Amino acid sequence: MTLLEVAGVSKVFPGVRALDDVSFALRPGEVHALVGENGAGKSTLIKVLTGVYRPDAGELRYQGEPVSFATPMDAQRAGISTIYQEVNLIPLMSVAQNLFLGREPRTTLGLVDRARMDREARDILAGYGVTTDVRARLGSLPLGAQQMVALARAVMIDAKVVVMDEPTSSLEPREVETLFGVIQDLHERGIGIIYVSHRMDELYRICDTVTILRDGKLVHTGRLADLERVRLVALMLGREVSDVRREGFTVFSGDHAAADDTPILRVSGLSSRNRLHDISFGVRPGEVVGLGGLLGAGRSETIKAIAGAYPVDSGEIEVDGTPLRHPTTVKAVAAGIAVQPEDRKAEGIIPGLSIRENIALSILPRMSTFGLVSDAKIDEIVDRFMKRLRIKASSPHQRVGDLSGGNQQKVLLARLLATGPKVLLLDEPTRGIDVGAKAEVQALIDELAAEGLGVVLVSSDAEELVEGSGRVVVLRDGAVVGVLTGEDVTTESLLATIAEAGA
Amino acid sequence: MTVLAVAQRRAGTAFQRQGALAVLAVVVLIAFGAFPNFRSLDNAATILVAAVPPMLIALGMTFVIITGGIDLSVGSLYVLGGVLAAWASQYGLLAAIAVPLAVCGAIGLLNGVLIAYTGMAPFIVTLAALLGARGLMRAVSDEGSTTYIVQNDAFHALGTGSLLGIGNQVWLVAIIVLLGMVVLSRTRFGNAVYAVGGSEDAAALMGVAVRRTRIGVYVLSGLLAGLAGTINAAKLGSGVTVLGAGMELDAIAAVVIGGTLLTGGAGTIAGTVAGVLLLGVIQNLINQVGDLNSNWQQVISGAFLALVVVAQTYLVRLRRT
Known part of the structure; x- marks a missing residue:
């Protein structure tokens, strides 16, 4: 049946x-x-x-x-x-309230029985590996625990599917194990x-x-x-x-850099509080340099620091031979640095605006004459990038929020490229997009490097990092612990370097 | 998370919830020392009686703001309620109470339905209701030139009488505020109010009747504003047409000072009570300082409001990190 x-x-x-x-x-x-x-x-x-x-x-x-x-x-x-993929609960309400919203146990007077609600919430959540104060606001829990609360709620409602x-x-990873345990349990319950x-x-x-x-x-x-x-x-x-x-599963084609080129981006002795310690590396035009390491190793912080969005205590950043002093985001953009942030929803695209508006945002400042911008000029640029990046949409006026993840990422890339950058910093460019779109974004990164951009790539996908990068700088606890070059750029040596550094 | 961060966050949350109460305590203590006239039962009663209408209006506003909405119509409804009560008192005690409540409740219902079903912004809908209710009041009172005198002695007695030395209206408001607390914190409706303000989409997916909840808070807000006007008419013995302008803004200020987030999803009635009393005490103190123009009260209320909003913004940021 x-x-x-x-x-x-x-x-x-x-x-x-x-x-x-x-x-x-x-x-x-x-x-x-x-x-x-x-x-x-x-x-x-x-x-x-x-x-x-x-x-x-x-x-x-x-x-x-x-x-x-x-x-x-x-x-x-x-x-x-x-x-749902994004947790659909109420962050400002308590854990127990979220679990029972709409089905709160009530006393004989018809009032919500809080003591019973808290007690039951504690018992239920313990089965999902969540041991927290159920009276705390849901928003104060880690994302994984919130997801477990959502799951517990979904299963509680006598779910059959x-x-x-x-x-x-x-x-x-630990939470994934708990989730699998819960799935196993649901499976046994039919x-x-x-x-x-x-x-x-x-x-x-x-x-x-x-x-x-x-x-x-x-x-x-x-x-x-x-x-x-x-x-x-x-x-x-x-x-x-x-x-x-x-x-293979990725479509990167390899190295485009000439070994004798001078670096287009040079980072030396970058330090920030206790998160980054003396980080140095260079990126030549046409080169993709990967930043490897575990979560929390300082990869995103390094990228943000170069882009002027993370406080720097000491160190030098040079773009095309020109030092970038006291970097701010505005100075970094002016110097030719384009950054694609990790969380494209929160920090990248503006979902309510159209593709055209999203791309135009970044070019408005440099395209205006006495504060006025020609529509025709924008149309031309938008059209060029939509073709070049193969953005699939019904028209440039479609809302970016309605596009698939892969196409959103391409719109973001188009916006970055429209500023005519020399250096592209990409933080998890293929996260959350499907295999096909992933291949396209990877191919694009490859093409961009071939055209002479310097690219810094952060990816938690070891395969993508290794196949996409000509060189991999391995970080741990905010410091460089190894650089893989040439034949050494393999998943095995990457993992070995990360593991070694840990020993 | 470090112990310090936890402590800091707890302190932050506590300040948001009880900040108005703490400031109120400090101001009252200072007033006790500095103003001999402040230390009298009479003066305390004056403060409480003056706080009756703003308390009722702010109570309704608290529900509305927790859902993430706003109700600008309450000042007009307060005046309209008073005029209607005085006018209807010629038909008896019941009419004097029922007519203003029915009309103000109906306008609140209209607000709620428009907001819930058309997706129009609460600001615009209730602004329209503010203008409409003001027009209605002027029509009833012949452009404000007719002042209806309360015709019913029982109704007037309700407004002027007292129990154990405390005015009837203060007792009534105390009961309503307590009921409000129970409704907001101990009923499914109350939880729905927080849920709608916390995240409308999530609330809908979790099975909360979002529209019904929204309509409910605007009806409540309209009813309470009408009741405030009714009580005032019973106390004064007439429907005064010139009071009430800007009452909605005072109520919003009291609610926000009381720690309710303007963005919705969080807030308490205890905070609102402290907020209303704080504004009332400040007004009272300024009246005691003879050579200070009472307009200064608004300057000080404004400064408080700005301070609280700055503190709230800071706390929200603290909680995110």
Whole structure:
């Protein structure tokens, strides 16, 4: 018997066929991976299953009965819970209040029974490895613990189906283990789980079944263990297995720097409070220098310090031979440094504005004549970058917030490039975007370096770092502990250097 | 997180919650020493009685602001409520109370429905209601030239009587404030109010009836403003048409001084009570200093407000790090 299924579902948006005759079935106790590139239709399918969208064609069946959910609340009441990628709780309210909101236990007088609510919240959360003061504001908890509260809440509502959209993206390794334990438990209780993630290791570890979507169509569904990893990627991307084998999972092509060039960016003796200690390295035009290391090693701080967004106590930064004294963000930009921050949502793009406006933001200051800017000039530049970076959108006037993660990242890159930088600082440029878009962004980074930009790349993905960089500077606790060059730039030596430094 | 940071954060939260109360205590202590006239039961009663209308209005405003909204119509509703109560008193005690409450509650309902269903900004909707209610009051009172005298002795007696030496209206407000505290902190509706202000989208996904909650707070705010006007009419024995301009801003100031975040999601009624009393005491003290123009009260209230907002901004930043 299937728990939740759709048969022949289609959903059309203006100009896009988001789902085309897709069928999907979830059995009780099954952990079902839903994979595909961004824009493949995963989110649309989830939204159809959870009552956010109603399908244009096809049928939704829940526990054998045809159903139609008017709102997400209806689906939730029926037992279909969703945990979104970004935690959807109320940070200013207490942990217990968040857990019980709308279902608070009440005393005989009809008032909220706080003592009981706190006690029960403590018991429930202990089962998720969260031992915290349940009266504390939710916002004061680490992101991982917040995610656990969201999960606990979702499961509490007598859920029969739990949809998890990239649940591990904000979790620490230890928390991921707890999450997997909870999933195992749900699996044993016969709850069906739809699991969306880009992390192959996780999928193969916990999922029984997989459904692969591409361009709104179903391309494969079946037991995950029977599907080779490389074949999964090939199906997702619509490429041949042999291509994937040959090209690897990333598409960087190698080094473009001439060894005798003078560095376009030179950092020496950079120190900041107790976070950065005497960091020195150089980047030649056409070179991609990776910053390696574990979380908290000082990679993002180094990038921010160069960009003038992190306090520096001592050290020198030189761009194209010109020293950058007392760097501020304005001075850094003027000197030709463009930085792509780690959190593109919070620090990068402005989702409510259009692609055109987002790109134009950065060029306005240098393009205006007596404070006036020619529209035609902006159109020309926007058009050029949209073509060059292959930004997929219905028009330059589309809201950036409506684009896929990969295209948002490209808009951000376009904005940086429009300033005509000499040095590009990229902090996790492919985080949270799917395999296909990842390859495109990587190819772009490669092209940009080939055109003579100096690039500093931070990535937690060791493979991406190694394949993308000509040289890797390894950091630990805010200090340089090794530099990998030439033949040494391999995942093994990177991990060895990080590990050695730790010993 | 270090012990120091935790302590700092706790202190910060405590200040946000109880800051107005602490400042109130300090000001009262100083006043006790410096102004002999301040130290009398009579004076304390004066302060409390004067604080009745602002307390009711600020109470409703606290609910509204916690949902992340604002209600600018309350000053007008206060005046309208007073005029209507005085006018309706000719039809008996019940009418004198029911008519203003019904009309002000209905205007609050209109505010809430427009805000909840059309997505219009609360600022604009309640600004329109401010103008509309003022127009209605002028229409009822012939451009403000007719002052209705309270015709019903029982109604007037309610406003002027006292129990155990404390005016009836002070008792009534005390009960309403206590009820408000229970509603806000111990009911599902109260939790929904915090949830809507904390994150509307998350609240909706968590099954909170966002629209109903929004409508509820504006109805409450309208009712309390109308009640404040009614009580005032009962006390004065007439519907005064010229009071109440700017009352909405005083109420907002008291709520914010009391530690409620203007961005919504956090705040307490205890804080609002302290905020209202603090503004009342400052007014009272300035009246005691004979040669100080009472306009200085507004300057000092303004300065307090600015200080509190600066402190709040700082605390929010402290909590994020």
